[in-house]
Amino acid sequence: MARLMRGAPVAKALVEEVAGRASALASAGVVPKLAVVRVGAREADLSYERGIEKRCAACGIELEHVLLGDRCTSAELVSAIERVGEDATVHGCLLMRPLPEGLDEAAACAAIAPEKDVDCATAASLLGVFEGRAVGFPPCTAEAVMQVLRHYGVALAGADACVVGRSLVIGRPVSMMLMGADATVTTCHSRTRDLAAHCRAADVVVVAAGHAGIFDASCAAPGQVVVDVGINWDEEAGRLVGDVDFGAVEPVVGAITPVPGGVGAVTTACLAMHVVEAAERSVGR
Numbered sequence: 001m002a003r004l005m006r007g008a009p010v011a012k013a014l015v016e017e018v019a020g021r022a023s024a025l026a027s028a029g030v031v032p033k034l035a036v037v038r039v040g041a042r043e044a045d046l047s048y049e050r051g052i053e054k055r056c057a058a059c060g061i062e063l064e065h066v067l068l069g070d071r072c073t074s075a076e077l078v079s080a081i082e083r084v085g086e087d088a089t090v091h092g093c094l095l096m097r098p099l100p101e102g103l104d105e106a107a108a109c110a111a112i113a114p115e116k117d118v119d120c121a122t123a124a125s126l127l128g129v130f131e132g133r134a135v136g137f138p139p140c141t142a143e144a145v146m147q148v149l150r151h152y153g154v155a156l157a158g159a160d161a162c163v164v165g166r167s168l169v170i171g172r173p174v175s176m177m178l179m180g181a182d183a184t185v186t187t188c189h190s191r192t193r194d195l196a197a198h199c200r201a202a203d204v205v206v207v208a209a210g211h212a213g214i215f216d217a218s219c220a221a222p223g224q225v226v227v228d229v230g231i232n233w234d235e236e237a238g239r240l241v242g243d244v245d246f247g248a249v250e251p252v253v254g255a256i257t258p259v260p261g262g263v264g265a266v267t268t269a270c271l272a273m274h275v276v277e278a279a280e281r282s283v284g285r
């Protein structure tokens, strides 16, 4: 039986700290505020937004929704993002990604004011992650993975870590952050020849491929720590599932995060933390 690494206690500890800092700011006349920019109404974005709403309410963070229709142009999106940048009452700007087909994501990300980039969409923030410096903010999900590992006391120095996925939002930043924590990191992707062998050889595995069940019993090893970042909708079962075949893997490994109730719950807490930190920076705290 593996140890279950639930997200709730990790999120709770973060929220307590964030709420305290937000209320200190509010007493000084600054209410931390997040703008969420969403194009269209896809379910992945809506479910994230519901989590953000709950979390911001619990932390004392104000929320503004900037909504654009499915058929908006890249120019309209860029000017909406620029208006958020000019609004001095807003401290954080989250652009829901990926954008619908046909919109220029690079231009939209570049339009975010760097100091309000709470989810690592700009080049400046990515450079901070790459260099391991605290300029900007790392992606909330990548940071949530690190917070889970830290909360549950997973030793990373000298450990062999395997990351499945190389996207700019999760796979690559998590690989960098694990390396920054002195792990030896292997990053796998769709052209990796023997995924199962790389996974089995690792002490810690972070799975972010976006395919239900891609990490199965053939990837698992006794004692291993498995962090499941995947969020997939299982039509047949009518529920949320991760990238890990939980039923097959849980009996083998040492520790594992559930889906739902794992990394996703911590992601919104990291977002709230970034907004408060951005508000603190804006008043020179």
Ligand SMILES: NC(=O)C1=CN([C@@H]2O[C@H](COP(=O)(O)OP(=O)(O)OC[C@H]3O[C@@H](n4cnc5c(N)ncnc54)[C@H](OP(=O)(O)O)[C@@H]3O)[C@@H](O)[C@H]2O)C=CC1
Binding pocket: 141, 164, 165, 166, 167, 168, 169, 170, 171, 188, 189, 190, 191, 192, 195, 208, 209, 210, 211, 214, 229, 230, 231, 232, 263, 264, 265, 267
């Ligand atoms: N828990 C949370 O808070 C969040 C969870 N997510 C979830 O995380 C998952 C990953 O998201 P994201 O990084 O944006 O997804 P992307 O689709 O951008 O990237 C997926 C990565 O997985 C790799 N991959 C795909 N198939 C395989 C395979 N068969 N073997 C090995 N690698 C493979 C891809 O390789 P290649 O580069 O070669 O194509 C790619 O690098 C999704 O399920 C998403 O819903 C997303 C945001 C937040």
Ligand SMILES: Nc1nc(=O)c2c([nH]1)NC[C@@H]1CN(c3ccc(C(=O)N[C@@H](CCC(=O)O)C(=O)O)cc3)C=[N+]21
Binding pocket: 044, 045, 047, 048, 051, 094, 095, 096, 097, 098, 119, 140, 141, 231, 259, 260, 261, 262, 263, 264, 265, 267, 268
């Ligand atoms: N710039 C950007 N960054 C993102 O991180 C991002 C995004 N755009 N677009 C949409 C996807 C999707 N996503 C989710 C994160 C957490 C939950 C979440 O809270 N999940 C809970 C369950 C929620 C529920 O109860 O339904 C859990 O896993 O326990 C859901 C979805 C982030 N995304």
